[in-house]
Amino acid sequence: MNVLGIETSCDETGVALISDRDGLLAHRLYSQTDLHAVYGGVVPELASRDHVRRLLPLVRAVLDEAGMRGGELDAIAYTGGPGLLGALLTGAAVARSLAWGWGVPALPVHHLEGHLLAPMLEGEFEFPFLVLLVSGGHTQLIHARALGDYELLGESIDDAAGEAFDKTAKLLGLGYPGGPALARLAADGQADVLRLPRPMLDRPGLDMSFSGLKTAVLTAVRKGGHAPADVARAFEEAVSETLVEKTRRALKQSRAPALVVAGGVAANATLRAGLERMARESGVPVHFPRAEFCTDNGAMIALAGLRRLQTGRAAEAVDDAGTPVIHARARWPLAELTG
Structure with missing residues (x-):
């Protein structure tokens, strides 16, 4: 089972590919620190625009490093919230579009669940x-x-x-x-x-x-x-x-x-x-987690998506007619998650 993870909740663009058999196959992270430093903090509109520029090249780089094509994926996991809404929508839209093109599900992942699972990238417990x-x-x-x-x-x-x-x-x-x-x-x-x-x-x-x-x-x-x-x-x-x-x-x-x-x-x-x-x-x-996975990253999102797929608890966001839709929530209490 192969899951691509996409993280765009704030000012880091993260993409990673994880396998249930071989673990983390590849990951890339682009930090917008230099972009926002002149303002002394994150500017949401600039963050969203930079995610647009960075995402697809990072996806290509991760797939190339792993020697895999999009059609070989079993799912794409993306950060559905919480976070900056514009940044979340960018990652969700790219994930949903790629999923449609490759014929795989796109799974919204809770950003905080990704963080709390991140230490499992170092070993199972x-x-x-x-x-x-x-x-x-x-x-x-x-x-x-x-x-x-x-x-x-x-x-x-x-x-x-x-x-x-x-x-x-x-x-x-x-x-x-x-x-x-x-x-x-x-x-x-x-x-x-x-x-x-x-x-x-x-x-x-x-x-x-x-x-x-x-x-x-x-x-x-x-x-x-x-x-x-x-x-x-x-x-x-x-x-x-x-x-x-x-x-x-x-x-x-x-x-x-x-x-x-x-x-x-x-x-x-x-x-x-x-x-x-x-x-x-x-x-x-x-x-x-190791230091590089303490901050926002695609590996933790890929892992959270994989864990939910393995336990049968993964679900796409759909409308009333059952059609897959884009999920993005600036506020999403962790307590609202279910097993």
């Missing part, structure tokens, strides 16, 4: 598990009982952790994307020079908040007396310790036998080290 999904758009703790059976245990009530990284980097005068730039700067900072708040750790529950940390950073910068690297390190440590402690509580509450960490911020070395240490203390294995 079984449900259930706890997921810490931490990215620029989402920070959530999810009890994944089975494919399509997801319970949201807690989330950020304001900024996602990745969003807070980017905004704090902007306060410090760093470039776009801010998260990686802040992490590089933090590596040169001194420990215990500045301590920032650990939001919502003094109250029960698994929800999180990161917007106040930006205010704390702004206050520290205005007061002066701290090197930017020290401020960056204090911020990174505050976010990481908050995420680690909330995840520890979620493991205890859910009694999940394993931990999965996914999303762009999962590549952060400080957070990874803290979560690995906490997982050892809790006696559970922890699974991460």
Whole structure:
């Protein structure tokens, strides 16, 4: 069974081909970082237009690398949401068109399900598990009982952790994307020079908040007396310790036998080290994607489509007459998925 995956939810164009027999056969990723850097953030219209330019050449490159023709595919999986609507529609339209031409189904995949399955690209493991999904758009703790059976245990009530990284980097005068730039700067900072708040750790529950940390950073910068690297390190440590402690509580509450960490911020070395240490203390294995599959990519979408095909839970989006249609939703709660 061969599945082509297409990811266009935001500012990365990802295409990959996966096989149930041979695993990941080929993948390509084009990042729009340089395109959006001049604006200090993603411009949705420019993102959509760039996906139009990049998609078909990437599809050809992936098929050529795998030595496969479109007619040999069993399905095309594409990101149906959540994300930027124009970007989603671009990928969905290309996927649906190719599927019609090649006579295969086009399957809309939930972007977050793709992320939480991404560590399986490194090796198989079984449900259930706890997921810490931490990215620029989402920070959530999810009890994944089975494919399509997801319970949201807690989330950020304001900024996602990745969003807070980017905004704090902007306060410090760093470039776009801010998260990686802040992490590089933090590596040169001194420990215990500045301590920032650990939001919502003094109250029960698994929800999180990161917007106040930006205010704390702004206050520290205005007061002066701290090197930017020290401020960056204090911020990174505050976010990481908050995420680690909330995840520890979620493991205890859910009694999940394993931990999965996914999303762009999962590549952060400080957070990874803290979560690995906490997982050892809790006696559970922890699974991460490799760094290139932490951010948005086509491989995770192809894998999610393959898993749903294998379990008989894949379905095309159709209208009332049963005709296949394009599926794209800017907002699509993970809880609405079914097994």
